[in-house]
Amino acid sequence: MAWVSSARKRSPWLLHYETGGCNGCAIEFVAALTPLYDLERFGMLNTGNPKHADILVVTGCVNARSGRVLRNLYEQMSEPKVVVAVGVCACTGGIFHDGYNLAPGADKVVPVDLYLPNCAARPEAIIDALLTAADLLAETRRRDQHAHQRAPDQQG
Amino acid sequence: MLTNVRLISKDDLLETVQELARDNYRLLSITATEIAGGFDLIYHFAQGMTMLNLRFSIGYEQEVPSITPFYFCAFVPENELKDFHGIKIANLPINYRQLFILSELTPVKTPLAPRAAAASGTEVLPE
């Protein structure tokens, strides 16, 4: 089944959630899906359902109310999953970092695997980040498989 | 600059707003600023390009009547006044109880009225 996993490596599905901030990065993420950049040629698909998604793309700074939604979405995604924080707001809070309503970075709410800074992140940079995330995902999957295969041996 | 300001008193508010509503003025917004001992309120109206501002001040504990009977859209700025300043609004039809934009998880109450918050003993923002 090697070809299945190699095919799956290049087709992760994305779930995008804007947690706050100025939505500049959110717009750039949508721009990355449109003809000039066309994320779908890598087999990536933007889905609205957390159960279908492999990669969670977080843009914007996490505030008191959206943090709960983000946590919910993350918990609903099935393993293995990768979280990408796009933009400085999602990384550390950016210019809003000392605001009263904010968590300084998405990693205070969900475990973040990849940080992509810049304000706002370019579509090219978003493509870079998502390709790296796809590799990470494949790596995690392989590790999980190994762990599965080895587990019975160790018991026996 | 801030021009076309009409100074009124709190009790004249409803009457004046009723007149403006009859003359087809649009409500733009309501602004509150914390001043010593209370709030300074400005109601912004416009007719075409010309603006008209109604201005009066109130104490911390005073209640402001809601102008939603004449301008239903006033529920948005009035809920904001409740949220950010803790101003009491009487007879508000859609009342979010200080949860319009802030949430129950927000660590501070009335962030734009730090002196009022300090007086009432809730958590204060670091200066």
Place this chain on the structure above:
Amino acid sequence: MKRRTVIPFGPQHVVFPEPIQFRLILEEERVVDAIPALGYMHRGIEQLATVKDFTKTLYLAERICGICSVMHTLAYAQAIEELMGIEVPPRAKYLRTIWAELGRLQSHLLWMGLAADAIGYESLFMQTWRAREVVLEMIEFTEGSRIMTGSITIGGTKRDLHAESLEFLLHKLEHLEQALNDIYPVFSDDPLIKQRTVGVGLLSKADAIKLGAVGPTARGSGIAEDMRLLGYAAYGELDFQPVVETSCDSYGRMLVRVKECFQSIELIRKAIAKLPPGEVLVKVKGRPEGEVIMRIEQPRGELLYYLKAGGDKSLARWRIRTPTLSNLPPLVHMVKGARLADVPLITLSIDTCIACVER
């Protein structure tokens, strides 16, 4: 009485890239009431402005909204200039106008794409966003960044347009006009789009005034109000008339936006033709003091700033009333009586920008 159901619409929904929730109260398929639930994007910018230096607040203003960032810096810079009595050089005023119109173009194209997507017209969505990339290329070439441009500053502009950039702009504008000429008949005549928009989300002129509608939402209902007529920046010297439609529905609002794209192209061309020579920046010294109100026409409508400064390094109060905040009551009014399937499109028809609403 029929049985009522409550459906939460959002916060995570495919139609909009931003989180907002509507609690829709339904009787079978009809919406009887809608209650917006906000607060998913609140950052507390008004409070941060009372702590930060007023020159740094300019960057905060830029980050109120990623789509109309230019307009917010323009409004903030103009407000501070009025407080401090600074006269901006004429060339800077024209540059500001050009960049503001580029911002309006990209915002309208973005909306057109999202609307096409909500209707279910995928290829039109792709086409409009392809045209939008042309505008973004112009913005990047002249301002150095795609979204957060930071070109407008207190006292003028940070960058200047030299002959090469002007040529680039004019060349790309022609490209864009061609693309828009292809897109326009689809929006105005396509039966699919007409079916989804004509008569959907009615807002009469009287209601629009009473509920405080602004921008394309008001102009789609026959109110000829455009804050650009106030003549800020260079708009006073560029002759133009606001685009008005009288059909009072989503179709009218859509046509206003599509036609405004052509108007923006025309305005940019006029501004380039009239661009005066000279300096673009004057030095700013001192601190602002006093009160000021600034009204500006954003892509989504009228933006209102109230600034109060007491001669300190930071502002005493900065009230931001954004167009979408003003368009929320009309939206609630329009949604009442609509069918559930039409709600996403009606919500889009006022061009919601939640980042603006919640600051």
Place this chain on the structure above:
Amino acid sequence: MFEMLATVLQNLVAKPATREYPAKRREPFPTYRGRIESLIERCIFCLKCQAACPANCLVVNRKEQTWSVDQYRCIVCGMCVEVCPTEAIVMSRIYHGPARHREPIVTHQEGPIPKFNPRAKDVN
């Protein structure tokens, strides 16, 4: 019908609209602002950039002669580049890529702090 045929033919021969991004990279525009970089040997530790930064992402330590930037908080506004008297901060055209961990980039200056000559800028 013929109109449609023309469009089909046009699309068959036309170049694709998509930029083949990772394979082909477009040269960034000369004015593009990617990220800030420090030329530490020119730094005189005047702390002007630290004061001017709207996002408070710069930390300058005169005693230890270090200059650090948190790229994960920097909003690329260019204020520090403008205020720097010795042009020790430059705007690079390369944007910051994704990373697994976020830590500030610290640059350390060797040797004595250079003397500031206000006219040095004109000579360059």
